[in-house]
Amino acid sequence: xxxxxxxxxxxxxxxxxxxxxxxxxxxxxxxxxxxxxxxxxxxxxxxxxxxxxxxxxxxxxxxxxxxxxxxxxxxxxxxxxxxxxxxxxxxxxxxxxxxxxxxxxxxxxxxxxxxxxxxxxxxxxxxxxxxxxxxxxxxxxxxxxxxxxxxxxxxxxxxxxxxxxxxxxxxxxxxxxxxxxxxxxxxxxxxxxxxxxxxxxxxxxxxxxxxxxxxxxxxxxxxxxxxxxxxxxxxxxxxxxxxxxxxxxxxxxxxxxxxxxxxxxxxxxxxxxxxxxxxxxxxxxxxxxxxxxxxxxxxxxxxxxxxxxxxx
Amino acid sequence: xxxxxxxxxxxxxxxxxxxxxxxxxxxxxxxxxxxxxxxxxxxxxxxxxxxxxxxxxxxxxxxxxxxxxxxxxxxxxxxxxxxxxxxxxxxxxxxxxxxxxxxxxxxxxxxxxxxxxxxxxxxxxxxxxxxxxxxxxxxxxxxxxxxxxxxxxxxxxxxxxxxxxxxxxxxxxxxxxxxxxxxxxxxxxxxxxxxxxxxxxxxxxxxxxxxxxxxxxxxxxxxxxxxxxxxxxxxxxxxxxxxx
Numbered sequence: 001x002x003x004x005x006x007x008x009x010x011x012x013x014x015x016x017x018x019x020x021x022x023x024x025x026x027x028x029x030x031x032x033x034x035x036x037x038x039x040x041x042x043x044x045x046x047x048x049x050x051x052x053x054x055x056x057x058x059x060x061x062x063x064x065x066x067x068x069x070x071x072x073x074x075x076x077x078x079x080x081x082x083x084x085x086x087x088x089x090x091x092x093x094x095x096x097x098x099x100x101x102x103x104x105x106x107x108x109x110x111x112x113x114x115x116x117x118x119x120x121x122x123x124x125x126x127x128x129x130x131x132x133x134x135x136x137x138x139x140x141x142x143x144x145x146x147x148x149x150x151x152x153x154x155x156x157x158x159x160x161x162x163x164x165x166x167x168x169x170x171x172x173x174x175x176x177x178x179x180x181x182x183x184x185x186x187x188x189x190x191x192x193x194x195x196x197x198x199x200x201x202x203x204x205x206x207x208x209x210x211x212x213x214x215x216x217x218x219x220x221x222x223x224x225x226x227x228x229x230x231x232x233x234x235x236x237x238x239x240x241x242x243x244x245x246x247x248x249x250x251x252x253x254x255x256x257x258x259x260x261x262x263x264x265x266x267x268x269x270x271x272x273x274x275x276x277x278x279x280x281x282x283x284x285x286x287x288x289x290x291x292x293x294x295x296x297x298x299x300x301x302x303x304x305x306x307x308x309x310x311x312x
Numbered sequence: 313x314x315x316x317x318x319x320x321x322x323x324x325x326x327x328x329x330x331x332x333x334x335x336x337x338x339x340x341x342x343x344x345x346x347x348x349x350x351x352x353x354x355x356x357x358x359x360x361x362x363x364x365x366x367x368x369x370x371x372x373x374x375x376x377x378x379x380x381x382x383x384x385x386x387x388x389x390x391x392x393x394x395x396x397x398x399x400x401x402x403x404x405x406x407x408x409x410x411x412x413x414x415x416x417x418x419x420x421x422x423x424x425x426x427x428x429x430x431x432x433x434x435x436x437x438x439x440x441x442x443x444x445x446x447x448x449x450x451x452x453x454x455x456x457x458x459x460x461x462x463x464x465x466x467x468x469x470x471x472x473x474x475x476x477x478x479x480x481x482x483x484x485x486x487x488x489x490x491x492x493x494x495x496x497x498x499x500x501x502x503x504x505x506x507x508x509x510x511x512x513x514x515x516x517x518x519x520x521x522x523x524x525x526x527x528x529x530x531x532x533x534x535x536x537x538x539x540x541x542x543x544x545x546x547x548x549x550x551x552x553x554x555x556x
Contacts, residue, residue, distance in 0.1 A: 034356075139435055188376065
């Protein structure tokens with residue numbers, strides 16, 4: 001095939017991608033895969049490039065949003081949950097809201113279903129979606145993007161309406177992608193597909209880059225089609241400490257350690273220095289983790305899916 | 313708490329499993345009395361067999377391996393909304409006598425606030441499951457008469473509040489605390505103390521609850537974990553991460 005007829009190669013380094021695709025005051029959806037495939041590596045580069053006044057969007061983000069809040073990158077959060085999933089609360093989020101350290105972040109509270117509907121509405125190109133959840137709650141009363149409505153077909157029926165949410169950028173971690181951005185992801189898919197379709201631009205962060213033939217051999221596994229994608233970054237262990245099914249396991253210890261180390265502001269600043277500012281990139285981060293830890297987290301028992309015949 | 317929660321799951325039910333302790337309660341029920349229960353997880357997983365390892369989060373690799381379906385969140389949330397979920401589990405910072413939950417922010421007496429992580433999927437489960445079971449650590453601070461912020465709806469002000477606000481089904485079935493079990497079967501849908509855990513004094517549970525507990529002949533002692541249940545919990549959680 002002629003070069004002009006093939007899709008564009010969008011591979012770049014993380015520092016290039018964050019520099020080209022992000023700017024201050026942007027809204028960015030991350031953590032759309034819930035507890036797996038969290039794009040920590042991209043979050044750390046946002047911190048290194050000192051992005052400010054970001055608006056973070058996501059259902060839950062485990063400790064990623066907490067790190068960005070603590071690093072002073074964030075002014076707004078639209079989310080259902082911000083914390084440390086296995087440990088409970090996360091301290092930077094609490095310090096920001098309770099004490100304004102490093103500064104106060106404005107939080108718009110959603111539920112998971114509501115944030116999923118907000119992104120789905122944007123993905124469908126409609127201004128809102130109706131839902132039966134959240135009626136009678138203070139979430140509905142306090143979030144300006146949620147209102148109570150009547151069904152247009154039966155005015156005795158109460159519903160909640162969720163306004164579409166169109167982030168400027170989706171950052172999505174995938175187990176594998178081709179250089180055009182078509183991404184294979186497996187496991188729980190959370191709100192990944194909608195986050196790409198809802199956003200103006202998409203950055204794919206992949207553990208592995210594969211030939212397009214690999215993607216096209218299993219099209220049901222493609223969660224994000226490449227034409228929606230603006231840049232692709234390949235970095236092994238990009239989602240660490242979150243898991244990437246079939247690539248590496250969840251580093252539970254890292255989450256408990258983070259919980260203990262970031263209890264006070266000084267502890268967090270030390271953590272940030274060690275794990276973000278003193279490592280130039282993900283390769284440096286892997287060196288800091290060390291070979292023994294990486295081996296410990298690697299897949300011990302391969303579990304291949306049954307063969308799927310796409311022949312005809 | 314976990315054992316009592318596991319007992320609430322009946323065989324064959326569709327269970328919306330929340331984060332943290334319910335992960336363990338569902339594993340217990342599946343391994344003991346509810347082998348054909350189906351688990352829904354908001355990251356998009358549906359499981360018909362228990363995971364082979366202890367879970368710290370629902371996205372852990374052992375929860376994905378062997379799942380029946382791995383789809384997106386709207387798939388499971390949609391089925392929750394359309395009425396396919398029998399029972400959902402919830403945790404919270406505060407719960408009141410009508411089973412309303414606050415997991416957003418607690419206002420302290422001195423005017424300061426404690427910011428909690430937020431709803432996650434809890435408000436959706438509380439709105440849409442046929443019945444819910446809540447797990448909360450027992451203290452006066454965590455069990456106020458009324459929560460200051462309703463993150464997840466219980467019975468609101470009581471009575472037919474749910475119907476009035478437009479919720480089409482559901483509501484709290486029971487509240488399991490570290491001291492006892494409350495059942496929401498009073499006429500006004502407020503909590504009735506059903507049982508007190510062994511070794512907990514009834515005067516302590518009264519003084520540590522933010523609403524008045526009416527003594528009732530029906531209050532009994534919570535059934536202790538059986539040898540089988542204890543053995544299983546030690547096997548599943550050998551390092552006692554969830555059951556310290």
